[in-house]
Amino acid sequence: MTVTVIRHKRRKRAAFFVTPDGIELRIPARLPNRIVETILTEHAGWIEDRLAALPKRDVLPADRLLLHGETFPLVKSNTETRFRFDSENFHCPATWDESSLRKAYEAWLRERALTYVIERSPHYERQLGVKAERIRIGHQKTRWGSCSSTGTISINVRLMLAPQDVMDYVIAHEWVHLVHFDHSKAFWSKLASVYPNVAGAMAWLKQHGHTLQIKKTN
Template sequence: MRVTVIRNKRRKKAAFYVTPNGIELRIPARLSKRVIDRILEEHDTWIHEISQKLPRQTSVLDEGLVFHGKNYPTQIDDGSTLRFDGTSFWVPEAWDDATLWKQYEIWLRERALHYVIERAPIYEKILGVKAKKIRIGHQKTRWGSCSSNGTISINVRLMLAPKEMMDYVIAHEWVHLVHFDHSPSFWSTLQTIYPNTATAKDWLKRHGHTLQLKKTE
């Protein structure tokens, strides 16, 4: 099992801790790599014994990655970036789960922005409005937002849902450029440009909690 090394400027001595997520080696901030490697080598037998007793941690590599509502298997390769070939995600061999989650979100954000930029003109032409700025966020509770100055934000987690959910939220937020509220006029306009509004709202209400990405710094 991989040992997570955690540096802390207040710590005076190195020490191992067994946590629900595995084994941690907590060390003084300035401890050299040479010393860390020696500590790990000296405790190799103990680390192995403890690892055997801990419940196996499920890796994202075992679970696969989701894109537009479908789960795709992950494959390991010797590359340096996350790749998607339409049937599998290819992950660099050197990456751990934390790196993969971070790069996966970056990958999703890039594709989310591209998707929104591609779809928005459809609604802009119908409504006769244009967003001042488009951004991709990672909101906890909101799927999208439209500010008073015309900035529209779309939640990256929608890339985990079927495409229709992203289309609904895009339409929803662009209608806010015309009706900055949730008045009857707003819903009437939205229903006109996106007839499947009720279905999409119901899907997000029932399944939205499953669209989860680990927060990365």
């Protein structure tokens, strides 16, 4: 894991972000390289400490895939023509390489994630008296969900790998933003009223969130 420097046209100042893949330094697009090098040098100790503190990723066996916090066997067969899940095993063609498998796995997770969120959202909408304008499934590096000012809610597809109650926490979190578009005391109070185990879900994501990666590892 290393420091990745990312230039943004709209960013006005440099800032570090800790991600599952390491550390990102996000900077204004025209910031001179000499200043970037100075920033990295001045923060070298901090960077080293943060990288060392990142939890080690659990290695998912090559013959298993993750869903809702559980691993299931991956069965490759010469007679299989597509990627599918039968509630006990994942299946795919024996001829697929890792790239083909990853793409099919993510596409399947995205489809299932959208269905899951759509089915869970009425539970929170009834309690909150609000409704999302649009629901989308993303694949963000650093955010588990987001709510726009226009009422579009985005949920990270990687949450399909977490236990369902953790995914429900993020869904509840974003729906509460339709009521309180901030992280004020009123927001946290309202969230606790619709999802009681906020602290537990947040702790789980802090400890295990880095392991939620949609790829097969050997």
